[in-house]
Amino acid sequence: MTVLVSSRSWPNSPLSSLNEIIENDLCTDTICMKTASSDYGKLVQELPLGVLRPQSVSDIIRLVKSSYKSPSPLTIAARGNGHSVRGQAMAKDGVVMEMSSLSNNNNSSSGISVSWNSSLGFYADVGGEQLWVDVLTATLVHGLAPVSWTDYLYLTVGGTLSNAGISGQSSFHGPQITNVLEMDVITGKGDLITCSKDMNSRLFYAVLGGLGQFGIITRARIVLDKAPTGVKWFRIIYDDFEKFRKDQEHLISINSNGFDYVEGSLITPSSPAATFFTPDDESLINSLASKNGILYSLEAVKYCYNTTINNHIDEELQVIFSSLNFIPGFIFNKDATFFDFLNRVRSEELYLQSLGLWDIPHPWLNLFVQRSRIEDFNQGVLVDIVQKQGLSAGPFIIYPINRNKWDDRMSVVIPDDNEDMFYTVALLNSAGASVDPSVIDEQNRQILEFCDKAGINIKQYFPHYTNKQQWMKHFGKKWSLFKEMKEQFDPKNILSPGQRIFNSH
Template sequence: MASPSLIPAHFIVFFVVSRLMSIIGNLRPSKNSLPCEIDSLGVHAKLRYDLDAIGLASTDYGNIVHEIPSAVLYPTSIDDIIELIKFSNECPLPFNVAARGHGHSVRGQAMAHDGVVVNMLSLKKHYKNGNGIRVSTSGNYADVGGEQLWIDVLNATLEHGLAPLSWTDYLYLTVGGTLSNAGFSGQTFLYGPQISNVLELDVITGKADFMTCSKDQNSELFYAVLGGLGLFGIITRARIVLAKAPKRVKWVRMIYSDFSIFTRDQEHLISTKGLEYLEGSLLMDYTPANNWRSSFFSPSNESQIISLLKKHGILYCLDMVKYYDDETANSVDKDVQMLQEGLNFIPGFTFMRDETYVDFLNRVRRGEITLKSKGLWDVPNPWLNLLVPNVSKKEDYGSKCTDQRSRDQT
């Protein structure tokens, strides 16, 4: 029998090192893909070509799409972005420009292959006056820079006893980023997504025009940019609707084993007044009852739920939240009890937590910190939000959505 062929150790080392250099080389940007005239721009010194900047701008939270830009712009003013986009348009071979906030897009919307990614967070460091968040004297709205994080918006508005109406489940995202998508959470059923709570925008268009828009001024641009995935312009300022902020919440989670009953109760609660948050989720028999987004159950509760999961294979959780403050603290428990009347969750499987308003809104942050401590936050985390229509009703949902969109615009 022939003896196995042995590969010299020095060859293996050479091959591994060569392979690593090839991978690193693929990440290295090709500066030559940008016109040489870019060196004459005022923003030239704010462009970075190093591997750290390029690597950060080459991926996003979805970790599905990877596109390598030629450079990353770290702007110190909105004028820097305008200059870059204008230059791109004037080039014989225009290059792509994309805005990146915290990089939580899921399909590469914040990337620019062989182009320039604009690091919007860089603007936060260069405000001459204020922090990019200004609450109006009337308290009806706040003017917020597109690069601001929602957690910073929350903290700034709470200083005035105010807060936006609609949120995302995770607050460490930029205002411009979520408004370029939609901005969904459990408040959506009552207030609409975040894009329905915007009065005005400042936008840099693809033609490098700086435009202010609203439902009455440049309305086509206004509605194109809101939820436009960054295709119609870069949001640099948003005027966000505010209201009086509550102090605490009663957070109730109810468990169902029947999907039809679960959705029926959810639809009932949607039509009920007095509820500020409503969202459903799934528990599978191969996942823990407590997950990284919210460790809701006590150890004894968790064991009960695990037993129930083994029986049914899948369970449905309905989360509802009632806001309250000092004036309504004495009646909130009764209000929650009334909201639960007539619901058909599994008897004995309803759980309640009392939290501050801030802790509830920022609940996913706790899970993030836990995952980061275990080195797991940077791995892909599937996260899918769905709006499920009531197919039992004979309605034209396309017309219904169009009608709702028309009402939103008026």
């Protein structure tokens, strides 16, 4: 049975100063505390004082405002679907805000609402607690969909917008943060502010990619466009990194009649090809990977809208494929619905859950890497460290992104050079009985050390640092403004303590 313990029960706790203001009790039972003190990474455990399950935006405002006015402010972390990997949504000795409770409450003012007007076109007003898979489902009813996605849809809108939100569509439509028209944000002072590019713009740009440091997103207005009826989905195999790199960069440079999604990944003996391929094709590819040590898979998707257009797609794609330099005969394809393509990771998740291999430690390392050094990175990291050590099954993802689709006014940090593209590299390691997380963490340390010594310009995506100097180096030229925005919107350092930006030494 769930036991809810009122803050009034703890007269000597830090909560006592908030007693007369907080009307909602904090959950402190075993289930609440266990959930709030862990995340998908299973690498960090931080125990909060309690968990708030808000029933409305007003409940969030009440808690933040009372903490701000308290002589001993409590830290507060907004937790979406708990998919962080290094404790970013935790609040040691503070309060964890379970945002999902808003979507479970029919009386909540948040939700998903599709609209249109002449100046903005189609858009959806979406609660920050909503999962992207639910946004997709709701908008498809109207024949519409957001244009930019993450690879995994069971993440909250507020969570991905606090980072960037990237996938294979980012080169064509930008990350999710560049497809937001307006937001409602609760600052660290407890103020509910509506912001956009033209209204309270300092807060708007600060929050997007701001790692939750300036406010809690309670509503976002998301750009929508006509949804495809289906997709043509391809996997193309390479045994030469330079050809793989050049073809990816070519595909994201086609201005019209090209692909709508491009990503790349590694295939190694420890991270074999699976899921997409037939058993025979899978066996053929993995046999070649065992022989070569490493292969590269280019994944490309073309959206389909109606039968008339579809009749021309195959001809257009054949022209594109004729210019690529993959292993002859190693091109594979299938048709899928738009929903099934976007939700592709879900089936793998359910399969891994059935094997007990989903809820295990995930010592991930996500990087943005400068384009001009990506071949050095491939040899020094992907081949000489990842492939040779063979510690984990990955997946290992690598693909270029067009820089011109990003807005430098936003808080998110990408490599600070003048190159027109940069690469995202996601080393999505899993640890378990056979591999201790500390072993993969040591590999991650070696990777970062290699990049530093080789002078390869990288930035961490989902950054994790342990001291202020590292954070200052990460933000670089943006640090002064980032610190200024923190002082303006969360001067008492209440929000998102798990990021350890302003509460590290």
